[in-house]
Amino acid sequence: MTYWLLKTEPTTFSIDDLSSAPHQTTFWDGVRNYQARNMLRDAMKVGELAFFYHSNCKQPGIVGIVKITQVGQPDSTAFDPKSPYYDPRSKIEHPTWYGVSVKLVKKFPAIVSLDTLRHDPKLKDMIILRKGNRLSITPISDKQWQTITNVYKFVPQ
C-alpha cells in the first residue's frame, strides 16, 4: 500500500471541479512524463489514497484526498487530434500514455500550503519539496501521510 500525491493546475482542474464532477470521480489524464506514466500504469493500485495538490497558482499546496478507483486504463486523450494532450506516437494497439480514475474522499477545510509543508522538518524528504522537482505524480511515505493528514485530524475509514 503506497500513498501518492497528484499535482494539478487548478485553472485546468481543481478540487472543486472534482467535487462537482459526476460521482465526484474523474479520469486523471494528460500526464506526459515517462516516470509519472510508469507509476500510473504499473504502481498504483485500486483503493490507494493520494493527496490532491494545486500547483502553478496563487496558493500552491495540498487541498484534499482522493482514492484510486480504476487502474490500467490507456489515456484516450493521446488518440484525439483535437485534445491538447494529443500524441500521435501513442497508438491504440500500443498506448504510450496511461491514467487512473480517482474519486474525491475529502476536501480539506483549508489548504495545507506549500509554505507549511516546507517548514515541517518531518516532511523535508517530500519529493515535491526538492529543488527543481517537476514530477506530477509522486509517492508519499507513511510518515509523510500521517503528518499531513494530522493537520486536519483526517482519519480514513
Place this chain on the structure above:
DNA sequence: GCCAACGTTGGC
C-alpha cells in the same frame, strides 16, 4: 552515445 538547444514546469 553525447550534448546543445529547446520547450515546459512551477515557485516567486
Place this chain on the structure above:
DNA sequence: GCCAACGTTGGC
C-alpha cells in the same frame, strides 16, 4: 512576468 531547473529532441 521572470527564470532556474528539468526532460526531451535531434544532429552529429
